[in-house]
Amino acid sequence: MKSRLAIAGGRPVREQMLPYGRQTIDDEDIAAITATLRADYLTGGPWVGQFEAAIAATVGAQEAVAVNSGTAALHAAMAALQIGPGDEVIVPALTFVATANCVLYQGGSPVFADIEPDTLLISPASIEAKLSARTRAIIAVDYAGQPCDYAALHKIARRYGIALVADACHALGAEYQGTSVGSLADINVFSFHPVKAITTGEGGAAVTNDTELAKRMRAFRNHGMSTDFRQREMAGRWGYDIETLGYNYRISDLQCALGVSQLRHLPAWLARRRDIAATFDKAFGQYPIVSPLKRCDGRTHAYHLYVVTLALERLTVGRDQFLQALRAEGIGANVHYRPVHLQPLYQQRIGTCAGICPGAEVAYSRIMSLPIFPTMNQQDVNDVIQAVEKVSEYYAV
Ligand SMILES: *Cc1c(COP(=O)(O)O)cnc(C)c1O
Numbered sequence: 001m002k003s004r005l006a007i008a009g010g011r012p013v014r015e016q017m018l019p020y021g022r023q024t025i026d027d028e029d030i031a032a033i034t035a036t037l038r039a040d041y042l043t044g045g046p047w048v049g050q051f052e053a054a055i056a057a058t059v060g061a062q063e064a065v066a067v068n069s070g071t072a073a074l075h076a077a078m079a080a081l082q083i084g085p086g087d088e089v090i091v092p093a094l095t096f097v098a099t100a101n102c103v104l105y106q107g108g109s110p111v112f113a114d115i116e117p118d119t120l121l122i123s124p125a126s127i128e129a130k131l132s133a134r135t136r137a138i139i140a141v142d143y144a145g146q147p148c149d150y151a152a153l154h155k156i157a158r159r160y161g162i163a164l165v166a167d168a169c170h171a172l173g174a175e176y177q178g179t180s181v182g183s184l185a186d187i188n189v190f191s192f193h194p195v196k197a198i199t200t201g202e203g204g205a206a207v208t209n210d211t212e213l214a215k216r217m218r219a220f221r222n223h224g225m226s227t228d229f230r231q232r233e234m235a236g237r238w239g240y241d242i243e244t245l246g247y248n249y250r251i252s253d254l255q256c257a258l259g260v261s262q263l264r265h266l267p268a269w270l271a272r273r274r275d276i277a278a279t280f281d282k283a284f285g286q287y288p289i290v291s292p293l294k295r296c297d298g299r300t301h302a303y304h305l306y307v308v309t310l311a312l313e314r315l316t317v318g319r320d321q322f323l324q325a326l327r328a329e330g331i332g333a334n335v336h337y338r339p340v341h342l343q344p345l346y347q348q349r350i351g352t353c354a355g356i357c358p359g360a361e362v363a364y365s366r367i368m369s370l371p372i373f374p375t376m377n378q379q380d381v382n383d384v385i386q387a388v389e390k391v392s393e394y395y396a397v
Contacts, residue, residue, distance in 0.1 A: 021195035059182025070191025142171035145302030
């Protein structure tokens with residue numbers, strides 16, 4: 001029997017909207033920030049280095065450069081690789097706009113590669129088809145938290161002598177064949193926005209084993225200065241050289257103290273995300289209308305997002321209407337993402353148009369992200385499943 005949808009005046013599955021993601025903050029996090037407020041340095045102090053060391057240790061890489069957003073980390077990566085006018089960087093079409101914007105910041109040209117239809121990860125075959133004599137780098141995105149096909153990506157990068165950057169903003173804590181995301185590409189970028197695996201409010205990091213790239217990114221976040229304020233103070237010097245153009249992309253000690261405190265929880269939070277995903281998989285695994293994405297062997301998933309595809313041929317409505325109905329039931333479903341090449345900025349600036357990445361365009365018409373975050377309780381998880389089933393049954397052909 002079909003029950004009346006909340007969008008048509010029926011009773012919603014839940015009264016309070018469940019967001020698709022949210023942060024977890026405990027008393028220790030709050031104590032870490034308040035203690036830092038009483039310390040000598042609010043920014044440029046010891047917490048920055050401690051947070052960087054903790055991130056590097058977590059992912060098994062040599063250096064982490066912490067900055068004030070994941071976007072700034074992507075920009076720093078492009079600058080360190082000396083991307084500039086005339087250079088092309090291949091990015092997946094289905095990603096957050098920052099993955100492509102960072103190329104534009106440097107005056108380079110993003111070139112959009114298509115995605116695999118079952119995982120929504122960047123397609124190595126499409127990358128090969130989009131390579132040119134001007135290609136300088138690939139930015140791969142571990143979409144939803146599942147690592148890309150790094151073996152295939154490395155093979156391409158090595159064969160053509162170009163850099164591999166991982167936009168790993170979804171994938172802190174994931175692994176590819178036993179190696180942590182964060183030590184798989186030449187530069188690996190994380191975000192600490194509140195919906196991500198851990199948060200610093202706003203924040204990000206670029207992680208690398210290359211000391212020269214790390215040095216350039218450290219200067220880039222601080223106006224291009226080769227030393228920071230505290231280093232000069234300790235050396236009793238006041239002068240500095242500006243040899244390259246940088247920005248103020250510094251992250252504060254308040255944020256880094258929070259980041260160190262948050263990292264304690266990463267293993268437990270990942271485990272909880274995986275538990276929730278397993279419950280969804282069980283509920284939707286055999287379901288004809290809503291299907292989870294494919295998971296690949298040898299990769300562990302960080303489940304930043306739990307993305308499903310809708311079997312539109314079995315529904316009387318499109319994705320947008322389905323999503324609105326779910327929201328009316330109190331489930332804050334979302335879409336990640338509108339393909340970047342369809343954004344007006346890209347159509348106007350670099351002349352992209354519909355049809356250049358058909359896989360991403362088809363996926364976009366069918367995908368939806370369901371709520372997943374560590375503090376969701378069993379009732380929240382059940383509400384999501386119940387609402388998806390309610391809306392699916394109502395709109396089933
Ligand atoms: C969150 C995110 C970013 C940017 O991170 P901010 O910290 O919000 O600047 C970049 N790429 C992807 C894929 C993301 O999900």
